[in-house]
Amino acid sequence: MPIHEVLSGALATGVLSLPFGIPQAGLPKSAEIAVAAPAKKGWALYTVQPGDTLSAIAARFGVEAKAIMWSSGITSVALHPGDVLRIPLTDLATDAAHLPPGVREYTVRSGDTVESVARRFDLTPLGLISANPALDSLDRLEVGSTLYIPTGEAGLLLQLKKGETIKDLAARYGLSVAKVAKANALKSPTEVSAGxxxxxxxxxxxxxxxxxxxLQTAERKAREEEARRQQLEAQRLEAERQAKLEAQRKQQAEQARQQALQRQQAQARSRQQSQSEVRRANYVVAAAGYRYPVTNFVITTYFGQRGAYQRVHTGIDLAAPMGTPIYAARAGTVEEAGWSPYGYGxxxxxNHGGAVETLYGHMSRIVARPGQYVERGQLIGYVGSTGWSTGPHCHFEVRVNGVPRNPLAYLP
Known part of the structure; x- marks a missing residue:
């Protein structure tokens, strides 16, 4: 039988037996060489169940979480029910790992950090890190994962690798084997095994x-930078919003200004038209012999709308000293002469005929008599402040068919 076939079979069984016919110099016939069994390599498929975490699955199978991530081709520790993981098999003992008597386990809760857990167990962050040297963040702890808490003597907590002994660890870190054995309550180095x-x-x-x-400083700076970036972005958006509002306000103000300008222009055109009509009327009516009813006066109120909440003024007010004579603006018959129930005092x-009438109000004394015919410029009374009046003046109206008209259209 060829020697490589013998070796192959031996490796499969874990024991190498020398066959007959092969020289056995220096070895007794019954000698056997023990060969370690081949390592258990490969993967176990595991379907994630509700409530599973990567760290819990890793602890259950006695492997590192990063090894599961690498074998399964995933980059995040977040798992979802139904995900299939490839668990790398190792040749470590399947029994629970031995912990020193002065170390206990703690399951990470939501909101835990290295600093908060260390403070809870009266440790320094360095002491907690020394007991958990595989941690990759001071702030980001996976909920449900396990931390090791030294309750007695503090130190570095390591997991024994395959082929490694306490003597190797003691030599590597400059400690005596006796001191390491005492800290771990070991009577013999053979009491521990890989894992x-x-x-x-x-x-x-x-x-x-x-x-x-x-790393913590870098992460905090990154968070602060992100917060600043978000703040600047919020400020930019707010500035854009304010600019938009300001543009809208300006547009509305411009529209209001344009509308006001249009109203002013319309009013100006209306005044021009009214003045034009008055001028045209003056040429027509001047021949009819109209005159102002008083001399040396000041027009204090004109014909038309006086304000948003005031009545339309139906004539013009000619302010003059008390007792100033009032004359007939045109020849006609006295239709009324007395007290007015409508505020004219x-x-x-x-009555000038042709459905045209003139009215003279707020007199202090009346001279004309009802039914009397008076000529243009004839005295009919005196300026006063009777009726609804705020001072001595003559209220003068022109009515056509009973409708008040602007007196300025009938005066020279």
Whole structure:
């Protein structure tokens, strides 16, 4: 039988037996060489169940979470029910890992950080990191994951690798085997195996802690920068909103200004038209012999609308001193001469024929008599302040068919 076939079969069974016919110099006939069994390699498929976390699954199978992520081709620790994971198999013992007597387990809760957990158990952050050197953040702890809490002597907590001994760890960190054995309550180095945790008393993971502090600072700066960016973005959006509102206000103000200008222009055109009509009327009526009823006067109120909440003024007010003579603006018959129930006080109304009448109000004394015919410029009374009046003046009206008209259209 060829030698490579013998070796192949031996590797499959874990024991190499030398066949007959092969020289056995220096070895007794019954000698056997023990060969370690081949490592258990491969994957186990696991379907994620509700409530599962990556760290809990890793602990259940005795592998690192990163190994599961690498084997399953995932980049996030977030899992969803129904996901299928590939769990890498190892040759570590399947029994629960041994913990030193001075170390306990703690399950991470929502909101936990390294600082808050350390404070809860009266530890320093460095002491907690030394007991959990595999942590990759001081702030981001996965809910449901396990932290190791030293309740006695503090130190570096490491998991024994395959082929590694307590003597190897003690030599690596400059400790005596006796000191390591005492800290872990070991009577013999053979009491531990690969996968068990070993506490190295007095050793601190300063390099790891410094790296995590630098990472924490960088992450905080990144968060602050993101907060500043969001604040600047909010300010930019607010500035754009304010600019838009300001543009709308300006547009509305411009529209209001244009509307006001249009109203002013319309009023100006109306005044021009009215004045034009008055001028045209003056040429027509001047021949009819109209005159102002008083001399040396001031027009204090004109014909038309006086305000938003005031009555339309039906004539013109000619302010003059008390007792100033009032004359007939045109020849006609005295239609009324007496007290007015409509606020004109002592007043006179003349009928000029053709449905045209003139009225003279607020007199202090009346001279004309009802039914009397008076000539243009004939005295009919005196200026006063009777009736609804705020001072001595003559209220003068022109009516056509009983409708008041602008007296300025009938005066020279």
């Amino acid at each position: 068990d945790f070993i506490l190295l008393p007095g050793v601190q993971a300063k390099a790891t802690y410094s790296k995590l502090l630098a 002592l007043h006179v109304m003349l």
